[in-house]
Amino acid sequence: MLLLIFSVAINIISSYLVGISTNQTRKKWCAILGVTINLITLAFFKYSGLIAITFFNSADTLFDFLNTIPLPIGISFFTFQGISLVVDTYRDELTTEEKNKFPKYGLNVALFISFFPQLIAGPIVKAHDFIPQIKTKTRKDIHWEDVIKYLILGYFLKSFVADNLKDYTYWIAYPFFETKSSITLIFMLFGYSMQIFSDFAGYSLIAIGIAGLFGYQLKQNFNFPYIAQSFSDFWKRWHISLSSFLKEYLYFPLGGNRKGKVRTYINLLLTMILGGLWHGAAWSYAVWGLFHGILLATERLLQDLVHIRNNHILKTVKFSVVFIMVSIGWLLFKLPEFSDAVKYIYSIIHNTELNPDYSNITYIIIYSTPIIVYHISYLLRSTNSYNKVKKYSYLAYGFMLFLILTNSGTSQEFIYFQF
Amino acid sequence: MLKNIIFSALVFLVIHYLIVFFSPPNWLGAPQNQWQANMIRAENLILSDTYFEKIIVGSSLSVNLNYGQFDHTWSNLSFSGLSIYEGLEIIHHLEQKPKYLFIEINVLLRDKDTFFLEHLFNPIKYPIKKKLSILKESQQPVSLIGEPLLYHLIRKLMPSNKSNNNPKIVDIKKELVQKMSKDYDIVPIDKIQNQIALLKKLLTPIENHGTKVILFEMPIDQALCNTPLTIAIRQAIKNAFPQYFFIEHPDCTEYSTSDGIHLDHDSALKFVNYFKDKIQQI
Numbered sequence: 001m002l003l004l005i006f007s008v009a010i011n012i013i014s015s016y017l018v019g020i021s022t023n024q025t026r027k028k029w030c031a032i033l034g035v036t037i038n039l040i041t042l043a044f045f046k047y048s049g050l051i052a053i054t055f056f057n058s059a060d061t062l063f064d065f066l067n068t069i070p071l072p073i074g075i076s077f078f079t080f081q082g083i084s085l086v087v088d089t090y091r092d093e094l095t096t097e098e099k100n101k102f103p104k105y106g107l108n109v110a111l112f113i114s115f116f117p118q119l120i121a122g123p124i125v126k127a128h129d130f131i132p133q134i135k136t137k138t139r140k141d142i143h144w145e146d147v148i149k150y151l152i153l154g155y156f157l158k159s160f161v162a163d164n165l166k167d168y169t170y171w172i173a174y175p176f177f178e179t180k181s182s183i184t185l186i187f188m189l190f191g192y193s194m195q196i197f198s199d200f201a202g203y204s205l206i207a208i209g210i211a212g213l214f215g216y217q218l219k220q221n222f223n224f225p226y227i228a229q230s231f232s233d234f235w236k237r238w239h240i241s242l243s244s245f246l247k248e249y250l251y252f253p254l255g256g257n258r259k260g261k262v263r264t265y266i267n268l269l270l271t272m273i274l275g276g277l278w279h280g281a282a283w284s285y286a287v288w289g290l291f292h293g294i295l296l297a298t299e300r301l302l303q304d305l306v307h308i309r310n311n312h313i314l315k316t317v318k319f320s321v322v323f324i325m326v327s328i329g330w331l332l333f334k335l336p337e338f339s340d341a342v343k344y345i346y347s348i349i350h351n352t353e354l355n356p357d358y359s360n361i362t363y364i365i366i367y368s369t370p371i372i373v374y375h376i377s378y379l380l381r382s383t384n385s386y387n388k389v390k391k392y393s394y395l396a397y398g399f400m401l402f403l404i405l406t407n408s409g410t411s412q413e414f415i416y417f418q419f
Numbered sequence: 420m421l422k423n424i425i426f427s428a429l430v431f432l433v434i435h436y437l438i439v440f441f442s443p444p445n446w447l448g449a450p451q452n453q454w455q456a457n458m459i460r461a462e463n464l465i466l467s468d469t470y471f472e473k474i475i476v477g478s479s480l481s482v483n484l485n486y487g488q489f490d491h492t493w494s495n496l497s498f499s500g501l502s503i504y505e506g507l508e509i510i511h512h513l514e515q516k517p518k519y520l521f522i523e524i525n526v527l528l529r530d531k532d533t534f535f536l537e538h539l540f541n542p543i544k545y546p547i548k549k550k551l552s553i554l555k556e557s558q559q560p561v562s563l564i565g566e567p568l569l570y571h572l573i574r575k576l577m578p579s580n581k582s583n584n585n586p587k588i589v590d591i592k593k594e595l596v597q598k599m600s601k602d603y604d605i606v607p608i609d610k611i612q613n614q615i616a617l618l619k620k621l622l623t624p625i626e627n628h629g630t631k632v633i634l635f636e637m638p639i640d641q642a643l644c645n646t647p648l649t650i651a652i653r654q655a656i657k658n659a660f661p662q663y664f665f666i667e668h669p670d671c672t673e674y675s676t677s678d679g680i681h682l683d684h685d686s687a688l689k690f691v692n693y694f695k696d697k698i699q700q701i
Contacts, residue, residue, distance in 0.1 A: 145420045152424070164561075167452040183577065355579045362570045363451050366561055394420055398427025405428070406435060407559045410454060410538055 003045070003072045004114055010037050011082040012109045015089040015127075016102060027090060034086035042079040045072055050281040074120040076278055078113050080245055085109060085127040087249055108134045117210040121203050123221040123241035126248075133216050141215030149397060150212060154205030156370070156400040161198035163409030164367045165191050168360050172331075174340040177347055181354035184361060185347055191364035192334055193327040194371045197225065200239070224378040226326075226371070229318040231295045234326060246275050264300070269293035280336070288332040295325055435560055436553050442563075449562055457498040458556040461509055461539050464494050466548055466555060470515050476506030477523030480637040480680060488691045502529035507621040508536055516628040519701075524656050525637050525649075525680070527614050528607070596640055596679040603646035611651060615659045633701060635666035638690060640679040644671035666697045 014034025021027035052066035112130050169192040171177060177185060204221035211218045221241050228234035235243045251271045257264040269290065276289015308314060331341040380386045450456035464471065471494035475484055479499035489495075494517075496506040503522055508531070510516060539545070548554050622632055634656060638644065657665060674686040682690060 148421050148424065164451075167454055356577050358570060358574050358577070359452075361577070362565055362573050363561070365573070366565055366569060394423035395427050397424045399431055401424060401428040402431035402435070403560065405432070406554060407561050 003041070003075065004078065004119075007038070007041065007078055007082055008110045008113045010034065010041075011085050011113060012106045015085045015109065016105060018086060018089045019105075031086050031090040035083050038079045038082045038086070042075060045069060045075055047277075047281045050283070054283075071281075077122050077124055078119060080124050080278075081113055081127070083249060084124070084245065085112065085131075088127040115211070115216070117207040117214075117216075118218060121200075121207070122239075123204050123207065123218055124245050125218060125241070126245070129219060130216070137215035143212060147209050147212040150205045150209030152397050152400050152404070154202045154207075154209055155404050157198040157202030157205065159202075159408035159411065160400070160403045161367055161370055162195050162202060163411055164407070165195035165198070165364065165409075167409060168364050168367075169195055169334070171360070172334045172344065174335065174337070174343060177344055178351075179354070180347070180351065180360075181356050182348050182351045184354075184357040185344065185351065187361045187364050189327050189331065189344075189348075191368055192330055193226070193323070194364075194368040196330055196333065197222070198371060224375050226323055227319065227375050227379060228322050229315055231292065231299050231322060231325075234322055235292075235296070242275065242278070246271050250274065261304075265297040268296050268300070272296065279333075282336050284332045284336045284338050284341075287338060288329055291329050291332070432553070435558075438563065439553055439558050449565075450557075451559070451562060451565055453499045455556050455559075457501060457535065458539065460496065460498065461505075462548070462555050462557065464496060465509060465512060465539070466552070471517055473519040473521065474506075474510065474517040475521045475523070476503050476510070477521075477637075478502060478526040478529065480525050480639070480682070481523045481635075483682075483687050484691060484694065488688075488695065497523065498535070501532050501535060502526050504531035504617065504621065505535055507618075507625070509539070510625055511621070512540070516625055516630045518630065519633060520625060520630050521633050521635055521698075522618075523637055524634050524652060525639070527618070527652050527656070528610055531617075596642055599679050600642055600646065603643050603648040606647050606651045608651070611655050615655055619659065631701075632660075633664045633666065633698070634660065635694065635697075636668040638668045638671045638674040638682065638686070640676045641671040641674075643679060644668065664701050666694065669693050 011034065014030055014037070017030040018027055018034065021030060048066040048069040052063045056063040056066070108131055111134060112125070112127060115125070115130070118125055169188050171180060172185075172188050172192060177188070180188070201222040208218045208220070219241065221239060223237040223240060225234055225237035228237055251267055254267045254270065255263055256267060259267075270293075272293030273286050273289040276285045276287070276292070279285045279288070328345070331344055332338070335341045335344060377386070450459050464474075469491075472492040473489075473494070475481060475493070475495045475497055477484075477495075477497035478501060479497070482495065482497040482499050484495055484497065496509060498505055503524075503526060507522075510520070544554070552558065626632060636653065639649075643649065653667075669690070674689065675683050676686070677683045
């Protein structure tokens with residue numbers, strides 16, 4: 001709580017000073033100071049443990065001190081929002097009306113930073129998207145149908161899909177996976193891909209729905225990522241608020257793709273490594289980010305060198321490659337020890353002589369089916385038959401509500417709370 | 420739209436209730452996973468009006484103790500992956516305590532899982548489940564299709580004739596026993612004493628209701644059966660509870676396990692007969 005108050009105070013002061021500065025140099029320095037304090041706060045609370053393990057001996061007093069620093073919940077999200085506020089103010093992306101008198105401005109910023117629906121696990125909201133919406137709200141500002149749909153779909157993805165799948169992907173843990181057959185391991189990895197999507201997308205939808213109850217429209221955070229046919233497309237569909245934040249506030253300021261090919265690849269790798277590290281204070285997350293960075297860079301290189309006409313077979317191959325590689329990447333989330341992730345892949349290759357775990361496979365298929373249907377419905381959205389069926393969508397929502405009531409898994413913390 | 424959604428959800432609930440009501444008894448109740456198996460086992464006791472004269476409390480070691488060998492006066496409150504303390508806490512909630520309580524001592528040192536108990540006795544779900552049986556774990560809609568339909572279909576699509584005595588599995592099991600034997604050489608005296616104190620605290624109010632307590636020890640792999648840890652636990656139990664009948668483990672060399680601590684099918688059946696013989700003496 002104290003940290004949140006501190007973050008709010010720093011961002012109010014720094015962004016206000018940026019906003020009222022007429023001197024460009026002073027404006028720039030205020031912005032740099034605001035961003036730096038946000039980053040130092042994040043680094044201190046989030047990465048102190050990683051710094052301790054990497055640079056200090058366990059016998060050092062500083063090692064003990066750094067390891068005891070707690071990780072406040074939501075810090076990764078609200079510090080990024082603070083950075084967004086300061087930078088947007090510097091770029092004059094907030095209108096004059098929004099740069100109100102200090103008391104009102106302070107209250108608006110406090111609301112923006114601490115808005116509870118997305119405080120703990122996003123979506124990361126940008127200042128120029130949220131602050132213009134701050135005004136007295138009435139019931140007319142609430143789009144009830146959308147709110148109900150978001151909440152039902154969100155709770156369904158979280159409590160029916162993710163919370164049930166976790167009981168089967170639990171065995172993706174060393175040494176349990178060593179006794180599972182290759183096919184079981186593949187299904188478990190597939191199940192984990194479905195689980196992490198449902199968990200996070202479900203939370204995001206709930207956050208959007210609750211924000212909607214207060215008359216605030218938050219942007220979508222997921223756009224059917226598992227139908228992506230390229231890695232760049234995947235990152236336009238997965239955790240959109242983070243990827244757009246990284247693009248806008250890191251990739252573009254680094255030069256984006258405007259400084260030659262080599263620099264573009266470096267910028268991509270750096271952005272993805274830092275994006276990976278944002279997820280957690282462990283080198284495995286940096287490796288995950290690097291993995292995606294290499295995929296993006298390689299894809300860009302191949303697109304420049306190879307030109308093949310798109311057909312159905314190629315689209316299927318592309319979609320499959322993207323899905324498989326993304327799923328392999330999720331192993332680093334589930335198994336933060338890099339050696340365990342390698343052992344898992346090794347077990348997939350070598351455990352062909354073991355019997356499948358039919359029960360595990362059956363329930364992974366059952367609980368993953370809604371995600372597959374969800375993505376297929378998106379692909380069919382412009383067809384006539386879909387439009388005919390769409391008027392009965394209340395049956396689908398009624399069925400989801402029924403399953404939430406009768407078939408929810410045991411609740412566990414949202415996976416992205418740990419970030 | 421909202422009214423349509425709620426109405427259709429109610430319709431699905433009614434359909435589900437009718438399916439459950441008219442289904443053959445054996446079609447329902449198959450647990451989807453270990454956690455749910457534990458929940459169903461617990462709910463079958465706490466949400467039932469049936470009185471069970473004899474209750475077994477234990478872990479995965481004794482979870483298959485009935486195997487259809489015991490009559491309707493028995494209830495097995497053993498939970499895979501959990502300790503004996505969850506079962507004892509559940510018994511505290513029962514209005515009518517059992518006449519006989521059998522407690523497995525093998526997992527004395529395992530801690531109580533408060534999350535399991537909080538979930539079981541959730542202040543909102545628990546009273547609702549008492550009134551609406553279709554919300555019980557055993558009657559989840561997925562259980563209706565998972566086991567009977569898809570499970571067998573998946574088996575047909577992915578047939579496998581591979582032996583369970585695969586050398587790789589045998590090697591892993593040997594490795595597991597070797598790793599466990601290192602743990603079984605360590606005797607955490609303080610922990611044993613603390614758990615004994617907890618056990619006494621939980622048993623006193625149950626005993627005050629006239630319940631007779633019987634302790635028993637499951638046989639495990641012969642390499643682990645008489646290690647410093649198992650001997651220490653056995654002795655500590657005998658010293659702390661001399662007043663209780665104690666069914667000691669049979670000769671471990673006559674039993675085989677799947678992983679060092681869980682009896683395989685044949686050994687489990689053998690132990691059930693041993694157990695039944697011993698309780699005749701009580």
